[in-house]
Amino acid sequence: MKVKMLCRNPAEYVRETKKDIVPIQRNYDPDLHPFEVAREYTRAMNAVKVERIFARPFICSLDGHRDSVQCLTKHSTQLSLLLSGSCDGEIKVWNVAQRVCQETIPAHNGFVRGICVVPDGDAFYSVGNDKLIKRWSMANYETPTMTIVGKHVFTSIDHHYKSGQYATSGETVSLWDEQRAQPLQSFKWGADSHARVKFNPIETTVLASCATDRSIVLYDTRQSVPLRKITLQMNSSTLAWNPLEAFVFTTANEDYNLYSFDVRYLQRPFNIHKDHVAAVIDVDYSPTGKEFVSGSFDKTIRIFPADKGHSRDVYHTKRMQHISCVQWTSDNKYVISGSDEMCLRLWKAKASEKLGVTRNREAETLEYNDALKEKFAHFPKIKRIATQRHLPKHVYHAKREHKTINESQKRHEANARANSKPGSVPFVSERSKLVLQEEE
DSSP, X not given: OOOOOOOOOGGGTOOSSTTOOOOOOOOOOXXXXXXXXXXXXXXXXXXXXXXXXXXXXXXXXXXXXXXXXXXXXXXXXXXXXEEEEETTSEEEEEETTTTEEEEEEEOOSSOEEEEEEOTTSSEEEEEETTSEEEEEESSOOSSOSEEEEOSSOOOEEEEOSSSSEEEEESSSEEEEETTOSSOSEEEOOSOSOEEEEEEOSSSTTEEXXXXXXXXXXXXXXXXXXXXXXXXXXXXXXEEEEOSSOTTEEEEEETTSOEEEEETTBOSSOSEEEBOOSSXXXXXXXXXXXXXXXXXXXXSOEEEEETTOSBOSEEEOOSSOOOEEEEEEOTTSSEEEXXXXXXXXXXXXXXXXXXXXXXXXXXXXXXXXXXXXXXXTTTSHHHHHHHHOOOOOHHHHHXXXXXXXHHHXXXXXXXXXXXXXOTTXXXXXXXXXXXXXXXXX
């Protein structure tokens, strides 16, 4: 025997709290709602205004360093742990959830140049100006479990994402094994020294380095010589690999811009990310690979969509000085920065995001508002409210000055092209001007 019965979802008529209003059933027939688009536009306008009202990205400051923060890294297995190194040789282990410093380690004489955590999270390596590589156990911070004396100053260190290998940069890029005190391989291609080296998180045998001769060099650990090298117009401070696209990396340059490259076509960057008004010092991708954060000498932090040329948000405070390092946390919710005034700062990746528990109906409302903002994003008033940011005075004036300079250069090139013999002054795009030379 078949029994027919009515079934209703309790979420449609049961209140979560006593103050909630019971939802009203709606008929979505467009003939009954001729002004639906106008109402949605009003809701989108209210949603984008509320988003800007509640945009409070700064969470807390982690104080304790006695000198400028030089490097920063997150723990490979624990979300709450963070390691930072300063210019006085100290390494601090932070518990971000409790906002306290768990341990202070007098690690090196001089600057701490780099820190990296092994994949299992039981230990970490550090390098400094004293030409030493030290391995530290997360269970005992008293003395290093291993110390290696190098022949030159190490400028950075990065660990392989799976195996027991790590790479260092300095006068050469060297590949090391955890069980050996001598490097397995050393790569050198014309540069006096290398500023930063990074392993690819997907193609783990590939790594890249930024050299002081304005070049970016790609390596394969399975070969004895470097793979490819490109020389840019100005020096690159560091680079970051996209965690979801193995062939994409973004480099932070001293000409105030960031450049995204595809390793399959290095003749020109496929995207230029502008907005900073001073040299870009550090860059790090989000775990989703859709966005990245950058820190600059202009005392601001900017968050860029990976496929856009301009930042979606800018973070700054009155006391924050030149940014030296930035990191995006593994849960994709927070951004951490280190700067010259000896403290770390924790920011929300999405400035207006609510911290804490979100109820079901509240989450549905937020999703609905996001859909409305996306639908009406190109309307002039909504676009202006969503993109307008208040900048520090020095950043605002520098941005206007750079805009004037760029417009003058473009006008000069256009005039030269218009008043010359046809074809004698060819048009060259900005992306094609960047790479001066490519070698294999």
